[in-house]
Amino acid sequence: MKNFVYESPTKIIFGKGTELQVGQEIVEKGAKKVLLHYGGGSIKKTGLYDRVVKSLEEAGVSFVELGGVVPNPRLSLVYKGIELCRNESVDLVLAVGGGSVIDSAKAIAVGVPYEGDVWDFFDKGIVPETALPVGCILTISATGSETSASSVITKEEGWLKHAFRYDRIRPTFAILNPELTITLPAYQTASGGTDIMAHLMERYFTNEPNVDLTDRLIEGTLQTVIKYLPIALKDPENYDARAELMWAATIAHNGILDTGRIGDWASHRIEHEIGAIYDVAHGAGLAVVFPAWMKAVYSHDVARFVRFFHRVWGLEPDFWNPEKTVLDGIAVMENYFRSIGMPVTLEELGVPDDRLEEMAEKSNWNGPVGQFVPITTEKALEILKLCRGHI
Amino acid sequence: MKNFVYESPTKIIFGKGTELQVGQEIVEKGAKKVLLHYGGGSIKKTGLYDRVVKSLEEAGVSFVELGGVVPNPRLSLVYKGIELCRNESVDLVLAVGGGSVIDSAKAIAVGVPYEGDVWDFFDKGIVPETALPVGCILTISATGSETSASSVITKEEGWLKHAFRYDRIRPTFAILNPELTITLPAYQTASGGTDIMAHLMERYFTNEPNVDLTDRLIEGTLQTVIKYLPIALKDPENYDARAELMWAATIAHNGILDTGRIGDWASHRIEHEIGAIYDVAHGAGLAVVFPAWMKAVYSHDVARFVRFFHRVWGLEPDFWNPEKTVLDGIAVMENYFRSIGMPVTLEELGVPDDRLEEMAEKSNWNGPVGQFVPITTEKALEILKLCRGHI
Numbered sequence: 001m002k003n004f005v006y007e008s009p010t011k012i013i014f015g016k017g018t019e020l021q022v023g024q025e026i027v028e029k030g031a032k033k034v035l036l037h038y039g040g041g042s043i044k045k046t047g048l049y050d051r052v053v054k055s056l057e058e059a060g061v062s063f064v065e066l067g068g069v070v071p072n073p074r075l076s077l078v079y080k081g082i083e084l085c086r087n088e089s090v091d092l093v094l095a096v097g098g099g100s101v102i103d104s105a106k107a108i109a110v111g112v113p114y115e116g117d118v119w120d121f122f123d124k125g126i127v128p129e130t131a132l133p134v135g136c137i138l139t140i141s142a143t144g145s146e147t148s149a150s151s152v153i154t155k156e157e158g159w160l161k162h163a164f165r166y167d168r169i170r171p172t173f174a175i176l177n178p179e180l181t182i183t184l185p186a187y188q189t190a191s192g193g194t195d196i197m198a199h200l201m202e203r204y205f206t207n208e209p210n211v212d213l214t215d216r217l218i219e220g221t222l223q224t225v226i227k228y229l230p231i232a233l234k235d236p237e238n239y240d241a242r243a244e245l246m247w248a249a250t251i252a253h254n255g256i257l258d259t260g261r262i263g264d265w266a267s268h269r270i271e272h273e274i275g276a277i278y279d280v281a282h283g284a285g286l287a288v289v290f291p292a293w294m295k296a297v298y299s300h301d302v303a304r305f306v307r308f309f310h311r312v313w314g315l316e317p318d319f320w321n322p323e324k325t326v327l328d329g330i331a332v333m334e335n336y337f338r339s340i341g342m343p344v345t346l347e348e349l350g351v352p353d354d355r356l357e358e359m360a361e362k363s364n365w366n367g368p369v370g371q372f373v374p375i376t377t378e379k380a381l382e383i384l385k386l387c388r389g390h391i
Numbered sequence: 392m393k394n395f396v397y398e399s400p401t402k403i404i405f406g407k408g409t410e411l412q413v414g415q416e417i418v419e420k421g422a423k424k425v426l427l428h429y430g431g432g433s434i435k436k437t438g439l440y441d442r443v444v445k446s447l448e449e450a451g452v453s454f455v456e457l458g459g460v461v462p463n464p465r466l467s468l469v470y471k472g473i474e475l476c477r478n479e480s481v482d483l484v485l486a487v488g489g490g491s492v493i494d495s496a497k498a499i500a501v502g503v504p505y506e507g508d509v510w511d512f513f514d515k516g517i518v519p520e521t522a523l524p525v526g527c528i529l530t531i532s533a534t535g536s537e538t539s540a541s542s543v544i545t546k547e548e549g550w551l552k553h554a555f556r557y558d559r560i561r562p563t564f565a566i567l568n569p570e571l572t573i574t575l576p577a578y579q580t581a582s583g584g585t586d587i588m589a590h591l592m593e594r595y596f597t598n599e600p601n602v603d604l605t606d607r608l609i610e611g612t613l614q615t616v617i618k619y620l621p622i623a624l625k626d627p628e629n630y631d632a633r634a635e636l637m638w639a640a641t642i643a644h645n646g647i648l649d650t651g652r653i654g655d656w657a658s659h660r661i662e663h664e665i666g667a668i669y670d671v672a673h674g675a676g677l678a679v680v681f682p683a684w685m686k687a688v689y690s691h692d693v694a695r696f697v698r699f700f701h702r703v704w705g706l707e708p709d710f711w712n713p714e715k716t717v718l719d720g721i722a723v724m725e726n727y728f729r730s731i732g733m734p735v736t737l738e739e740l741g742v743p744d745d746r747l748e749e750m751a752e753k754s755n756w757n758g759p760v761g762q763f764v765p766i767t768t769e770k771a772l773e774i775l776k777l778c779r780g781h782i
Contacts, residue, residue: 001406001631001634001635001637002406002407003405003406003407004403004405004406005402005403005404005405006402006403006405007397007400007401007403008400009398009399009400011396011397011398012395012396012397012398013396013397014394014395014397014650014651015392015393015394015395016394017394018394080580099456145456152419162750208741209631210631210634210635212615212618212619212635213611213612213615213635213638213639213642216611216614217608217611217612217642219611220604220607220608220610220611221604221607221608223607224603224604224607227603228603240392240600243392243601243606243651244392244601244603245603247392247650247651248604251604251647256642256647259405260405260634260638260640324665
């Protein structure tokens with residue numbers, strides 16, 4: 001187990017009706033004027049927007065608003081948000097939505113007090129000095145952005161999708177009401193659930209020995225997601241299933257499952273390149289990339305993969321032929337993804353295979369990706385080709 | 392799953408050599424003068440005291456000190472600490488030791504700014520308005536006090552042992568170096584490990600349905616402790632085993648495994664009464680009480696106990712006779728406790744059975760205890776009698 005520092009100060013307010021506490025929570029944080037940041041407007045259809053505004057007004061919090069965040073959130077809207085916050089002297093950014101909205105809010109929050117171009121943080125590794133506080137009301141169980149210190153933004157010019165990490169953009173509070181996810185389309189529920197699973201698997205596949213406790217915590221969280229995702233799809237109004245998924249999404253990504261170990265993250269980096277060009281749902285892209293990545297790297301540590309498919313997916317290990325257990329396991333996982341309506345090939349994802357070289361190269365813009373096995377441009381291309389499926 | 396608020400802001404600094412960061416950490420928290428609070432002086436023998444003092448001096452942090460905390464920490468020393476902090480204008484209480492030292496530090500921290508008697512918080516349910524910040528360097532994996540918001544203090548007059556909870560006594564930082572536990576006597580290692588197990592089991596046995604994720608996280612943490620405790624006993628210098636136990640102790644009690652559920656805590660309350668009179672090691676007392684409590688209550692939810700002994704202890708369920716699985720499981724657990732040198736009867740604990748009525752009554756000083764099954768005075772007496780073993 002490696003030395004580590006763990007700090008996850010986000011206050012989590014979880015459960016039915018909790019969005020009505022948002023105004024009070026902002027007052028407690030000492031903020032007076034917020035940027036209300038959201039996506040395509042579904043929060044207006046569901047009535048969430050009205051409940052949030054009511055709570056803000058009752059608490060005496062004033063606000064300006066900026067909607068229009070899209071999946072794979074764009075840098076141009078971040079610039080707009082920064083300008084608006086500066087002109088209106090906003091002192092907290094409130095994200096109401098999913099991971100894209102929260103990521104966009106984080107980028108705005110760190111951009112407001114910075115004199116240079118906010119993209120510097122994503123592109124040049126410049127370390128910020130401060131940021132506005134961020135709060136959020138989550139509407140989809142997926143990215144874990146609600147307690148994470150990271151943000152992923154896409155720059156339209158060149159379709160560059162880069163991630164950035166800074167402790168002070170971690171939300172100061174996160175309101176998690178599983179009821180808000182009941183109206184999600186099935187595809188988004190499944191894609192979000194797949195993203196949670198991917199976050200857990202990225203952490204699971206590590207070269208660090210002696211991390212049994214976090215191994216087991218990851219396994220248990222993954223088993224929970226695997227169980228409840230089909231239940232939520234079959235019975236969208238099942239609060240208990242929605243609640244398990246929402247809490248699992250947060251635990252998967254709040255840092256506790258990283259402690260003492262180094263995760264992989266190559267699959268995410270490769271998927272980012274697909275998402276940057278083709279604008280696919282992040283989780284759907286991961287359902288395609290992750291099995292391909294596994295096929296390309298499992299021989300690096302067969303035992304870890306056997307234990308994974310045994311403990312998490314319930315496969316009986318073939319002790320004479322452990323590699324068979326792994327390949328069987330990958331097939332079981334692919335079938336699971338198909339059963340929840342996710343694609344497992346590029347074709348099923350709606351992505352042509354004529355720009356694989358370009359994506360492989362872009363994945364390595366900053367050198368090989370992945371900690372479990374370093375994925376070079378060549379290896380990334382091998383994985384992307386495997387994403388075409390059994391051809 | 393119940394609605395909940397989860398906030399665990401303690402900064403955890405985990406790993407080898409981390410005690411050398413204490414001075415810097417205190418400076419970052421803005422404190423200038425600390426109370427260095429510790430136990431019987433083992434930290435002087437091991438050299439830890441010198442390393443801490445050196446780190447404080449190098450960071451320019453001045454300090455006064457108060458040693459002498461004993462297991463089942465006493466109110467009289469808390470009073471002394473409060474007076475010392477007031478006279479010396481201390482602005483942070485630094486606990487260097489185990490749960491008793493940290494609990495004592497917390498009581499001092501909340502007592503300093505309070506005009507009345509600090510025992511009011513433990514006895515009368517008075518809610519404090521503020522507290523000094525607390526930091527800690529942990530030397531035993533056990534109570535989880537390093538990130539918890541609670542403190543247990545014993546008042547010598549009447550030997551009353553009461554717990555108290557307040558968010559602002561939660562340590563602001565916790566330095567966890569597993570190396571510091573290598574010199575612990577075997578009995579303390581085993582007793583500490585049993586305490587961790589008890590914290591997990593107190594949370595596991597709940598009446599709240601639909602808490603699958605936290606069930607699984609508790610199971611995984613418990614499996615880790617069960618595996619590594621015998622390894623640490625056999626090979627005390629095994630860093631990896633010590634590290635798993637230390638991180639498990641913290642996760643067991645930092646609040647994340649409480650989310651959405653209500654734990655039981657009757658066994659702790661009953662053990663407190665034994666500890667208050669006979670001053671036994673807390674974990675050893677729990678090794679006696681927990682199996683007895685299980686025998687007295689398992690019929691309330693046989694299925695939960697079967698799943699517990701199946702998933703955590705590896706027992707094959709007897710589907711025709713689930714009660715047999717439970718009783719077999721309790722026997723397996725008792726054998727485990729014996730194998731790590733823990734007592735499982737009052738006699739083995741060195742406690743006579745002539746004051747059981749008194750303990751049963753005191754456990755109910757504030758009404759029946761326990762949430763899974765409410766334990767009245769009568770039921771507490773039944774459990775205490777079961778603690779005598781198979782007589």
